[in-house]
Amino acid sequence: MKKYEQDGVLTLDDLVLPSDKQLEKGVAFIECVQEIPCNPCVDACPFGAISMKDINAPPIVDYDKCTACGQCVGICPGLAIFVIKVVDDKVLITLPYEFYPVPEVGDSVQALDRKGETVGVAVVRKIRKKNKTMIITIESSKNLAMEIRNIRVKK
Ligand code: SF4
Ligand code: SF4
Numbered sequence: 001m002k003k004y005e006q007d008g009v010l011t012l013d014d015l016v017l018p019s020d021k022q023l024e025k026g027v028a029f030i031e032c033v034q035e036i037p038c039n040p041c042v043d044a045c046p047f048g049a050i051s052m053k054d055i056n057a058p059p060i061v062d063y064d065k066c067t068a069c070g071q072c073v074g075i076c077p078g079l080a081i082f083v084i085k086v087v088d089d090k091v092l093i094t095l096p097y098e099f100y101p102v103p104e105v106g107d108s109v110q111a112l113d114r115k116g117e118t119v120g121v122a123v124v125r126k127i128r129k130k131n132k133t134m135i136i137t138i139e140s141s142k143n144l145a146m147e148i149r150n151i152r153v154k155k
Contacts, residue, residue: 004033009114012146018063018084023145026068026085026092031114031149032078033058044075070094074130083137084145091145092125097134101155103127110152111140119147 004010010031018027028049030041035056042050042059049065050072052058073081073096083094103109103124111122122138129135140148 011114016060017146020086022063023084023086023091026083027063027066028061028068028070028072029082029084029146030059030061030072030076030080031082032076032080038077040075040077041072041081044072046071070128070135074128074133074135079133082149086142086145089142090139091142091148092137092139093122093145093148094126094135094137095148095150097136097151098132099153101153102134103136103151103153107153109138110154111138111144111148112150112152113147114149116150118152120144122148122151124151 004014014033037055039052039055042052047065047067049062050059068083068085070083073083073094079096085092105124105127107124109122110118111120113119120140122140125139126137
């Protein structure tokens with residue numbers, strides 16, 4: 001049995017990582033590994049960058065086809081899709097957010113890892129809404145690019 005099947009927390013070893021160059025271009029990073037009958041992410045991508053071997057298979061992102069447009073982020077019912085773009089020594093992470101309070105652009109927020117533990121700080125750069133899901137772009141340190149997967153807002 002894999003570790004995430006016991007504790008529910010994925011590690012980078014469970015995922016297919018983009019290259020440094022692809023991270024600088026910006027890519028969708030999907031943290032969905034279980035075999036479940038779900039595929040709205042495939043249909044959401046206007047560039048055909050997300051595929052599946054079959055409806056039960058985990059999604060695969062073609063990092064070269066992905067334009068980092070973010071259309072897929074708010075579609076996933078599992079909140080499993082992030083867009084990551086490295087710019088110099090910073091990273092922009094676009095993530096789905098369904099909690100209160102809702103932050104405002106310019107707010108400083110706590111950056112959380114996959115376990116929900118605080119790993120640093122981030123600044124909110126952009127907020128959009130897709131259905132009932134907020135799509136929030138934060139900026140933080142480049143070294144946290146593959147760690148930050150949620151935020152905590154203090155109001
Ligand atoms: S970010 Fe845009 S181009 Fe990339 S996989 Fe998602 S929908 Fe497709
Ligand atoms: S929509 Fe989300 S949960 Fe469903 S297959 Fe795609 S990434 Fe996985």
